Amino acid sequence: MKKPSLYIVIPCYNEQEVLPITAPLFLEKIESLIAQGLCNEESKVLFVNDGSKDNTWNIISDLAKQNSRFKGLKLSRNRGHQNALLAGLMHAKEVCDVTISIDCDGQDDINAMDEMMRQYHDGCDVVYGVRSKRDTDTFFKRVTAEGFYKFMHIMGAETVFNHADYRLMSKRALDGLAEFKEVNLFLRGTVPLVGYKSTSVYYERNERIAGESHYPFSKMLNLALNGITSLSTKPLRYITSIGIIMAFISFLFIVWAVIARFTGHTVAGWTSLVGIMALVGGIQLFCLGIIGEYIGKIYSEVKQRPKFIIEKTTDEE
Numbered sequence: 001m002k003k004p005s006l007y008i009v010i011p012c013y014n015e016q017e018v019l020p021i022t023a024p025l026f027l028e029k030i031e032s033l034i035a036q037g038l039c040n041e042e043s044k045v046l047f048v049n050d051g052s053k054d055n056t057w058n059i060i061s062d063l064a065k066q067n068s069r070f071k072g073l074k075l076s077r078n079r080g081h082q083n084a085l086l087a088g089l090m091h092a093k094e095v096c097d098v099t100i101s102i103d104c105d106g107q108d109d110i111n112a113m114d115e116m117m118r119q120y121h122d123g124c125d126v127v128y129g130v131r132s133k134r135d136t137d138t139f140f141k142r143v144t145a146e147g148f149y150k151f152m153h154i155m156g157a158e159t160v161f162n163h164a165d166y167r168l169m170s171k172r173a174l175d176g177l178a179e180f181k182e183v184n185l186f187l188r189g190t191v192p193l194v195g196y197k198s199t200s201v202y203y204e205r206n207e208r209i210a211g212e213s214h215y216p217f218s219k220m221l222n223l224a225l226n227g228i229t230s231l232s233t234k235p236l237r238y239i240t241s242i243g244i245i246m247a248f249i250s251f252l253f254i255v256w257a258v259i260a261r262f263t264g265h266t267v268a269g270w271t272s273l274v275g276i277m278a279l280v281g282g283i284q285l286f287c288l289g290i291i292g293e294y295i296g297k298i299y300s301e302v303k304q305r306p307k308f309i310i311e312k313t314t315d316e317e
């Protein structure tokens with residue numbers, strides 16, 4: 001088999017402290033992958049500068065001048081991690097056979113790339129890097145991050161547990177991903193929808209080499225909400241269920257209020273007031289849920305997601 005060309009895609013935002021340390025590590029890694037015959041000489045390390053306000057872009061362009069193995073992509077402004085990553089991947093898929101996306105802070109173990117590439121050679125189109133444990137994260141980060149995956153799951157947004165955006169994707173998987181036209185793209189949730197043979201590779205996550213996390217709790221909450229609302233309409237269905245339950249409870253409540261009225265435990269006017277309040281509350285929530293269902297339908301239509309992606313035909317067997 002012809003050796004594939006690999007692009008390692010790395011989004012960077014205000015990473016001037018980290019890049020000079022991690023860039024040589026990425027270089028060393030890609031050279032070793034080439035030496036092992038896992039990818040060919042065309043392989044590159046692609047940095048995506050996500051509108052950094054510091055010296056990041058200068059560092060990237062210097063790296064590219066020094067060594068042709070490095071390449072940089074500059075976004076017009078800061079668009080956030082997900083969009084920066086997507087920009088890198090969409091650029092790379094036109095020129096290479098396989099990509100591995102990773103953060104530039106050295107937290108994800110680059111040595112997992114060897115195994116990822118081996119899995120690719122074994123026929124996998126998507127290989128997820130999954131954290132085996134979170135010892136190096138603070139207690140707060142660990143609890144909130146794991147809560148994040150569980151909450152997403154309850155809300156109907158399927159994601160790979162403890163997998164961030166460290167993953168290998170083949171060109172055809174990226175072509176599939178490109179068919180998802182939605183604006184609010186949440187890669188961790190969308191990539192599994194692309195399909196094809198996939199697997200996971202486990203690694204231990206390190207501490208950030210330098211600089212600070214760009215994902216404080218507020219941003220993580222934002223990512224979770226974005227993930228849920230762009231992947232699932234389950235929350236709307238929950239509202240409908242609550243509405244039905246409320247309507248039922250209010251019915252029982254009315255029966256009780258009427259009984260209380262006739263057994264003389266009430267002041268005049270109380271029964272009707274309580275009854276109307278309970279009934280209207282229940283009906284309102286129920287109606288909101290129904291409206292929500294339709295909004296949910298509109299929402300999924302507007303996205304124009306591909307309904308299928310053809311892997312191959314019998315002619316190609």
Ligand code: UDP
Nearest residue numbers: 011012013050080081084103104213214215
């Ligand atoms: N990043 C980006 N744009 C942003 C924020 C972050 O490209 O607006 C990049 C950042 O440079 C890093 C990756 O996304 O390579 C993950 O960010 P970070 O390490 O801060 O997140 P954490 O690992 O703490 O969740």
Ligand code: MG
Nearest residue numbers: 103105107208
């Ligand atoms: Mg990080």
